Amino acid sequence: MKIVDIIILGAGASGLMCAANIGKKKSVLIIEGNDKIAKKLKVSGGGKCNITNVSVASRNFDGESELVKSVLKKFSKESLLNFLQRNRVELELRKDRYYFCQTSADEIIDVLRRSAKNAEMILGEKILGVIKKGDDFLVKTDRNSYKTKKVVVATGGKSFATLGASEIGLEIAKSFDMKVKEFTPALVGLTVQKEQFWMRELSGLSCYVHIKVDDKLLKEEMLFAHKGISGPAILSASLYWRKGQISIDFLPEKNIVELVSSSKKLVSTTLNLPKRLAKALLKAVNVEDKECKKLTKGDRENLKLLHNYTFSPAGNFGFTKAEVSRGGVVAEELEYSTLESKKVKGLYFIGEVADVTGELGGYNFQWAFSSAYVCANAIKIAF
Numbered sequence: 001m002k003i004v005d006i007i008i009l010g011a012g013a014s015g016l017m018c019a020a021n022i023g024k025k026k027s028v029l030i031i032e033g034n035d036k037i038a039k040k041l042k043v044s045g046g047g048k049c050n051i052t053n054v055s056v057a058s059r060n061f062d063g064e065s066e067l068v069k070s071v072l073k074k075f076s077k078e079s080l081l082n083f084l085q086r087n088r089v090e091l092e093l094r095k096d097r098y099y100f101c102q103t104s105a106d107e108i109i110d111v112l113r114r115s116a117k118n119a120e121m122i123l124g125e126k127i128l129g130v131i132k133k134g135d136d137f138l139v140k141t142d143r144n145s146y147k148t149k150k151v152v153v154a155t156g157g158k159s160f161a162t163l164g165a166s167e168i169g170l171e172i173a174k175s176f177d178m179k180v181k182e183f184t185p186a187l188v189g190l191t192v193q194k195e196q197f198w199m200r201e202l203s204g205l206s207c208y209v210h211i212k213v214d215d216k217l218l219k220e221e222m223l224f225a226h227k228g229i230s231g232p233a234i235l236s237a238s239l240y241w242r243k244g245q246i247s248i249d250f251l252p253e254k255n256i257v258e259l260v261s262s263s264k265k266l267v268s269t270t271l272n273l274p275k276r277l278a279k280a281l282l283k284a285v286n287v288e289d290k291e292c293k294k295l296t297k298g299d300r301e302n303l304k305l306l307h308n309y310t311f312s313p314a315g316n317f318g319f320t321k322a323e324v325s326r327g328g329v330v331a332e333e334l335e336y337s338t339l340e341s342k343k344v345k346g347l348y349f350i351g352e353v354a355d356v357t358g359e360l361g362g363y364n365f366q367w368a369f370s371s372a373y374v375c376a377n378a379i380k381i382a383f
Contacts, residue, residue, distance in 0.1 A: 004029040006379060007139050007148040008119070009127050009169075011037040013112075013368040014351030015154035020115030021376035026383050028119035029148070031141060035124045038109045039163040040156065044365070049105035051084070052077050052362040052369075054097040060363050062186075062239050063356030064331035068367075071336070075373035077366060087111040098361055127155065130172050132344065150346045150382075152375055157325025157352040158183040169353035170328065176344045178333045186357050187323035187364075188238050189230030190246075190313040198280050199224050205277050209233050210249040213240040218359070219252070224277075227317055235323060236359040238316055247310045250281060256303045263292035267303070281306055324364050328355040338378035339371055348375045 004027040008015045011032035019028055036042075041049055053060070056077040058068040081099070084091065089111055090102035101107045125141040130151055132138075139146040155169035170180045192199055202224035209222045211233050223231030237246060251259075251271065259270045268278035268289045282289050285305045295303075316322070329349045333342060339354065341347040350371040358364040 001145050001147055002029070003147045004120070005148065005383070006150045006152065007031060007137070007146055008152045008154055009130075009139070009172075010154035010156060010351075011121060011123070012154060012156050012351065013038065013041050013365055014156075014372040015152070016112035016116050017369045017372035018152055018154060018350060018376045019119040020112060021373050021380075022119075023376075023380050024118050025380075028116075029146065030116070030119050030121045031125055031127060031139065031146070032121065032123050033126045033166070034164040037113065037121070037123070038105075040160055040165075041105050041109055041365075043163070044105060045100055047104055048100045048102075049108060050362040050365070051091065051099045051101065051108065052080055052366040053099065054093070056363065056366055060361075061356055061358045061367065062326060063354075067331040067334070067336045067354075068356055071339075071367070071370045071374050074337075074377070075370040079373070080366060080369050083369075084108065084111070087115070127168050129168075129175060130347075131175070132347075135346075137346065150348070150379060152348045152350060152379075153353055154351050154372070155353055157328070159185065159319050159322040159325050161319065165325075169349065173329045173333070173341075173349065173353075176341065176347065178341060178343060179330045180333075181327035181330055181355050183325040183327040185316050185319050185322035186239050186326035187235040187360050188321050189225055189228055189317040190234055190238055190241070191228040191315045191317065193312060193314050196228075196284075196311055198284055199229055200226055202277060202280055205274055206231055207250065207273060207277060208252065210252040211237045212247040212249075213237045216240045220360075222248070228313070230317070232360050236361070239326065239357060239359055241313065243312070245310050245312050247308050250306045250309060252307075256306055257300060260292040260295060260300070260303065265292060266290065267292055267295065271306075281309075284309070323360065324352060324357055326357045328353050328357075330355045337374070339375045340378065348379070350375045 006028045008030045058065040061068045089107045091099045092102045128140045137151045153169045203226040206223045211218045218236045220233035221231045222233045271278040285302045287299050351368040
C-alpha cells in the first residue's frame with residue numbers, strides 16, 4: 001500500500017491548482033479517473049477556456065455569500081491574473097469582461113502541470129471511496145488502496161459525463177454523514193411550455209435581452225433553440241431558476257411606446273429585430289403587425305409586455321447539456337477559511353464539489369482556482 005502525506009482526488013482545475021500551491025515539503029499524490037488531466041479545462045470556451053471575469057464578487061455566485069467572500073478575499077481575480085502573468089499565460093479580453101486564453105486552454109493546463117510537478121500523478125484509476133482509520137485515511141480505487149493524512153476532494157460535479165464526471169465527491173461526503181445538496185444541472189438551456197412553443201420555431205435566432213429571475217437581472221444574448229431557449233443570458237438565468245416564472249425584456253434600453261409613436265411604419269419594422277423574431281413577438285403579445293399610427297390603446301398596452309414577457313419554463317435541457325452542476329457539500333459543513341470538513345479533520349472539499357456555483361463568464365474556474373489556493377495554503381500551515 002502506497003503511503004503519502006496528501007492525496008488530491010481529481011486532476012481538474014481545482015485539483016491541479018491545489019497541488020501547485022501545497023509546496024515541496026510533503027509528498028502529494030493526485031488520483032484521476034481519466035487517462036488525461038484537465039479534460040474540462042481543455043474543452044471549455046471552445047478550447048480557449050474562459051478563465052475569469054473583469055468583475056468578480058459574491059453576487060455572481062449561487063451559494064453561501066460569506067463563504068464565497070472569504071475565499072475570494074484570500075485569492076481574488078487579481079491574484080489569479082498575477083499567477084497567470086507570472087507564468088506567461090497570454091489572455092484576451094472579450095466583450096470587455098471575459099478573460100480567455102489567447103491561443104488555447106493548453107496554455108493554462110501546461111502551467112498547472114508544471115506547477116504541480118512535485119506531485120505524483122496516477123491517471124486512469126476510478127475512485128471508489130474514502131474511509132478513515134484513526135488519524136489516517138484510506139483511499140480506495142478500482143486498482144489500489146492508498147494511505148494518507150489528508151484528503152482533498154476535487155472531483156467536480158455531474159455535468160460532462162463524457163469527460164468522466166461523477167457524483168463520487170458527494171458519495172464521499174455522505175459516507176462521513178456530511179450534509180450535501182444533490183447535483184442538478186446548471187448553466188443549461190431551458191425548455192418551454194406549450195404556450196411558448198413559438199420560441200422553438202425561431203431556432204437559430206438570437207437577440208440581446210435582460211432577464212429577471214427572482215432578484216437577479218442578467219444581461220446578455222439569448223438564443224432560440226429547437227428544445228427551447230439557451231444562450232449566455234439563459235444559461236446564467238438557469239443557475240437561479242428553480243420553479244416559477246422568469247421575465248424577459250426583449251427591447252432593453254429602448255421604450256416601446258416611443259418606438260411606435262405616430263409612425264407610418266409597420267410595428268415589426270420599428271422593433272429593429274430580425275423580422276421572424278419581431279413578427280413572432282407581436283403574435284405572442286396578441287398585436288397585429290400594422291402601421292404604428294393604427295395601433296389601439298389596447299395594442300399599446302400589450303406591446304409593453306415586450307419589456308416584461310413573463311412565463312414559467314417547463315424544465316431544463318439536463319446534465320448532457322449543462323456546463324456545470326449546482327449543489328455539493330453545503331457551506332455549513334466546511335470551515336470557510338480552509339474548506340476543511342468541520343466533522344472530519346484532514347478532509348477538504350474544493351471546486352465544483354462544494355455548494356458554490358458561478359454564473360456564466362469564468363466564475364466557476366475562478367472559484368475552482370480560489371478554493372484550491374485557500375485549501376493548499378491551509379494544508380501548508382497545518383503541516
